Amino acid sequence: MNFKFNSWKRALPLFLVFLFPPEKSFSQKEVEHPKSSELKGNIVDFNLNKSLEYATVSIFSLPDSLLIKGTITNRKGDFLIQNLKEGKYFYKVEYLGYQNYKSKDLTLQENEKLVLNKSIALKVDTELISQVEVTGNRDFERIELDRSVYNVSNSLASNAGNITDVLTTIPKLNVDTEGNLKYRGSSNVKVLIDGKMSRLLGVSASDILNSLPANDVDRVEIISNPSAKFDASGSAGIVNIIMKKNRSKGFKGNTSIKLGTKNKKTGRTSLSLRTGKFNFSGSYSYTDDWFGRDYSSSLLIDDLNLVKSKAEIDYGKRVHLGQFGMDLLIDDNNTLSFNLSKQDIKQNWNGEYNYLRSDIPSSVMPEESFRDGSRDLDYNSMNYNMAYIHKFKRKGQQISIDAAYTDNSATNKGLYRDFGNILSSSMSESSDKFDAGRKEGLIQVDYQQALGQNGSLESGFMYRSNEIEFKVPIQTEENFDYKELIHSAYTQISGKKGNLGYQFGLRAEYSDVKTNKTYNEDYLDVFPSFHLSYKLSENKQLQLSYAKMVVRPNSGNLNPFQNVLDSLNQRLGSQDIRQYYTHKPELTYIYRSKKVTYTTNLYFQVRNDCIKLLRSLDSNDNTVLTSKNIDKTHYAGLDLNMAFKLNKWWSVNSYLTGNYQKFYSTKELDFKNRSDFGYFGGVTSTMRIPKLFTVQTKMTYYSEMPIAQGNSDETFHVDLTLAKRIMKKKAVVSLKVYDLFNSMKIATSTSDDRFKHRMRYQFENRIAYFTFTYYFGKKYSVLKTKKRKYVQEHKTKDI
Structure with a gap:
């Protein structure tokens, strides 16, 4: 791989953090006392x-x-x-x-x-709730047996917004302006709340996280190798958001207004009342955002024909989200909870497309054409939740039952107008429309029992169903039905003996996935996992873990009908794909000193029959993205993480990852086996300037990275947050700027035996948000x- 000088210049601050740690010297050993x-x-x-x-x-x-x-x-x-x-x-x-x-x-x-x-x-x-911040002294990051835990509850910069703002402060996560997550370069990340899927069932994780206040978050857990307790689907790992468990009685609430550049606005209010026997909570949020999503592409076919396209798109999204919850504390050992949420979304896409076709050998003037496209989506959903927890008399023994059901529907309409050229009066018009409905249900039972002083035994089962219908008016042969049923059971044991910590688990999942087309698969899988930790000394620890995971084709991969905004750059589903499995061994070394914690992770992933989006040409020489199985991929990486406190008011958390990827093709695919190196990293700096404000800066850098058919260009951006308490600490104001220097450019290059394609994206990245959050309420004793x-x-x- 050819690294440009500019790449090294941008990544230099990452290397300096690791080369020059903020301690005097590790060679200056202090006299040790017992x-x-x-x-x-x-x-x-x-x-x-x-x-x-x-x-x-x-x-x-x-x-x-x-x-x-x-x-x-x-x-x-x-x-x-x-x-x-x-x-x-x-x-x-x-x-x-x-x-x-x-x-x-x-x-x-x-x-x-x-x-x-x-x-x-x-x-x-x-007293009145005027102290928004937790004033504890927990470290920002700590490493546990099977996860990295980030204590964000006392972060003023993250508490001033929503949960998405919290996630942007975690160095290992890359969060774009719309709340989509990437971990270790992969977007195949599963998000959980309090270790459960139920609150995110049938809805977009980014919509939920953008609507919940950051102040409700206690900590965030990054689980690279999930244990058998967790659903085995996914490949990149799990982001588990743990909410605060406020046991004090009383009334409290908060309200916030968030205003962004280019007509972006969000309002949110949440209330809760705890009486001891009954606890009530409710919230409502409204979001109205507009984003620019411009892009351009060039396509060279057989070294003879050149096609260039340019798109200027405005994307609007308006979201209403309401929630009501109730907890019934039956007695000290039994708790019953109910939760109801409703979401309404309206989306609008408006795009202008310009196409230039050139015949290189003839040197004739390019043929130009235009398209106007618009698409409207109306979406609404209802989500119902019930949870029951029973604690037995024996300490450490409990059973929990979670049940969730969601019912949502969407109507999608598209209208497209094509013009021969800018002076032509001829115009053709086309449209498409489909209705979609989803019904999804989940029942999960978890049992836990303590074993001795340091051990536990956990087991449980889960049933999950997901039914989706796409209906196209009149053309009934294009209707698409998708049905997924998952039955799973697990058991795991964990404990500690001397300096050795351990966790062993086994999960079994039976999958039944079918469509009304040709896809029909059912199979039984077994997913082992283990985590070992050994304390070498007071400040040195070694961990070894392994997990197996699965990625099943979803409705988007399989759906053969999709409306098309851009006629030259389409994306279609395919019935000719199958699930794939990921094997993930990982070795971790942890070193702690008084001010600095170093963590090194060496990991390797083997993904057999990996599903990738591959580009090809259709019969009209338009490019089409389709999901296909390639033979396998090998992914090896080395993480270097360092967290330190320069003083009482300044802390830094950083990471740097080098990786190697190799993609193996199949005889049916056009691209050849290929491999390459890449690296990425980030630095988060938090400064609490006394009597002024808290300033948090995050820098993220990705080098040129390999993909199955080519590579993606380097990317670099800096996010900045300023936050301050006002009104006798009852309120927080913040200013957050994503992509401060407007440097986030995305581009990919792909090719096969017939074509060379390059796509450049220019999303609206530099966005500034002003947020005002006010906290109110009163706590009291009733017993x-x-x-x-x-x-x-x-x-x-x-x-």
Whole structure:
């Protein structure tokens, strides 16, 4: 691969981050003192004596009050801070909606295992909700056995917008202006909310994420190798968004207005009321966006004919999304939840197309033609959710049931006018129309049981159905029906023994996918997974994982009928494709020091019968994109990640990936086997300037990357966010600019034995958004204090 000087110049800041870390030197070793002491305790709600999960516990040294370590509580409310030196300390406990707790001074002896003899009971903060930010000291990123966890709850820059704004702060994710995600260069990313598919059933993930406020997000999990607990579909991995679990009672809400350049606007309001027995929530959002989607292409056929096209497109989207939810806390061990959401979308495409056809040998003036095209889409959906959780008397044992059903419909109309040339009075007109309907249902049951002190056993099953109908008026032979049924069951065991952590799982899925055309497939698959973690030392850890995943042909891959805006650049479905499987081994090395965390990932993927979009020529020499199976692809990569804090107000998180891809063709396809190298990376910088504002900058760079039939050009862009609290910290204002330097250009080159094709996209990338978010409400206590139970262990102190 030929790297241009410009490529290296743009990527230089990425390499500097890794070459010059912000510590004095790793060669200047400090005198080590024994770190064998630990502090253990439990955090509960003062009124209900219920365990508080995700409470932040921070320990400080005396007399300098320096932060030494921090952790969060588990689902039982327990915390453990290990590897402490002998000395004097105090600790703080913080949890959103509760009053902070500061301990008395304590002294730890060498090798002392201190267990607090009383659970620390936090009282609900009854003041107005004026503190929007979680003031805990959790690291932005931490590595767990099977995932990377990003704690975004205290990020002011991300809390000022929607969930999509949160995802843009995570270095490993690439998020475009419309909320579409890429991870490790792939867009085949599955999005979950609280580990479930139910809230995103039958709707666009980007629409949901753009409508939910960022302040509701506690953390984001990136799972490159999903365990057997998760649905096996996909290939790039999972982005799991964990919402905040606010257990305090009271009324709260927020409202926001988001205004963007070129007539973009969004309004959103969400409310919740928690009474202890019944909890209610509701939200409504409206979005009205317009984007430019211009592009141009050149096509050389048999080295004789040259066809150039240019498109200028305006794309409009108006979305109404309403949601209502209710939780019924039957008792301490049983919770029943209901959720209803409705979405209405109107889309408009308006395009002007210009075509030039040239016969190179004849040198005759190019033949020019024009097309006006428009397409309107009306879409509405209803989504119904029910969830039930039962906690058994035995700690760590529970069962959860999730059920969801969605019913949506869409009407799509297109109108096209073709002109011979700019002076011609002749014009032909054509149109198309189809109605689409989808009914999708899901039932998921998960069971969990603790095994000893550090282990757990999990099992469950899931049933999912998806039925889609495309109906074309009069021409009934073009109607298209798609039906997918998935039955799955899994079991997995996890635990820890000494320095070794482990998780082993097995998932079985039976798939039945058919259409009213020629596609009809049913098959049984088994998906093993394992994750191993070994602690080499206090600050070094090694992980090894493996997962198998599947990508099934969806309705878009299979649908043979699609309306056509651009007659020269079409995209059609095919019935002649099949599912493919991805095998994903990965090795991870983690190094932590006081200020810096390095993570290195070495991974390899084998995708057999991989589905790719391939370009070909139809009988009229127009290019057509069609999904086809190629023989296989090999994908190898090396990730280098580094997170560090320069000081109390400035932190940086960065990554750099080098990869190698090889595409294997088949005898039926025109392109040859090919391979190439590429690299991409990003840097996210967050500066909290005291008494002024928070500024967050993210730079993302992709080198020239190989694709099955050619390559895509390098891309580079910078996003900038400024945020500040106002109105006595009850509100946040922010300014976010996507693609600050308007440098994001997308282009691809493809070829086969007959043609050479190049497509250049010029989307509207540099977009500025101003957001105002106001938080309001009041928290209160409604139940009397219950007698709290205390735990007594080997050596205890009342601190």
